[in-house]
Every structure is written in structure tokens, then in C-alpha cells.
Amino acid sequence: DQQVKQNSPSLSVQEGRISILNCDYTNSMFDYFLWYKKYPAEGPTFLISISSIKDKNEDGRFTVFLNKSAKHLSLHIVPSQPGDSAVYFCAASSNSNYQLIWGAGTKLIIKP
């Protein structure tokens, strides 16, 4: 039972354009959603999070949008840079259980 789904295994985007990474979830009890970025041979690093009471959170080039009615969130990266090439993981948790539930990840490739 996959509660958090990232349906695109990979995404290729031209440098300078917008990258949009998507994530769907099934559990309406999730209170927080987080995005992590992972380079090969390294551990994931935290990028940005959003609380379920908000619909948008922005941090520099990164913006996360949450659509609770559709149980969908997306990460926008503008403008995309070569260093953004990595695997991006979406994760979610609830206040009743701190355990993060992870998506399978989307590999983002930024083309020069």
C-alpha cells in the first residue's frame, strides 16, 4: 500500500527552464510534507517542507504547492540549474506518527 507516490521515475528539463516534480498521497491524515534531494553516494538532504494548513511555501528557487482536495503536491524549481540534477524524494508524516512515509523518488536531469 503506497501512501506516497511519485509516478515519474525520471524527468529531463532544459537548463534555465522550470522543473516540476509531482507527488500524490492517499492518506488525508498527513500533516506535513517534505522534499529531499539526493546525489549518488550521498544521503538525502532536506530541501523544503509544507504544513497541511498551507497551500504554498517558497524558499529561493524552490516552491512547493499543496492541493489537499486532490491529495497532490508539487515542487517547482525555477530556474533549473545543472546542480539540480539529482533524485528528489517526497515524504509525508502526521502528528500522530512521526515516521516519514517516502515516495520512490524522481530522477531530475538538467540538460545544458
Add this chain to the structure above:
Amino acid sequence: KAGVTQTPRYLIKTRGQQVTLSCSPISGHRSVSWYQQTPGQGLQFLFEYFSETQRNKGNFPGRFSGRQFSNSRSEMNVSTLELGDSALYLCASSSLAGPGANVLTFGAGSRLTVL
């Protein structure tokens, strides 16, 4: 401040052996989680310890075990290794003790190869 430290970074074992991996969390972090990542797979949750107690456990067989010491350092052990246990094992620490976004800080991982 120092990040999450995992040792060893790389190791090779043979089937049937056992292995112990170590994780030193960020100073002051009392929660330590362990994950397994295999090629093409996302992060599979193994278990989480908080103040020396296992607080959450994933769906892994009993061959996978862990513990946390009073200084928050943690170890995980895999006994009777199988080829399928070859993976990157990631440790993450967190200061979260109550409701809130559980932001994990990960170590670089221990790459285990089982021959």
C-alpha cells in the same frame, strides 16, 4: 556542528555472515532512524529509536535489528546475510520530540555488498 557520521562507509561480506553498522547523530538529536536503499527503490524504513527505545519499526525480517545507546549513538545489525541485503544503509537523526515537520539529517550511508 558535525553532521551524522556513519561507519564503515563501505564493506563487503559473504552470505551467512553478520554485519554491524554504526551511526553517530548530530549532537543533541535524540531520534535516529535507519533506512535501506536498493537500486531502483526508494527509501525503505527499517526502524527508529528515540531515547534508547524503538519507537517505530518497518516491515523487515527479524534478521534486521538495532539499538540506541544513552549517548544517542545507534547501531544496526543484520544477521545471516543474504545477497538481497546488498544496499546503501542510511542513518538519519532528528531533534523532533513532538508534533511538527520531522526534518531528518542523513549521513552519507554505509554501502554493503554481500557476495
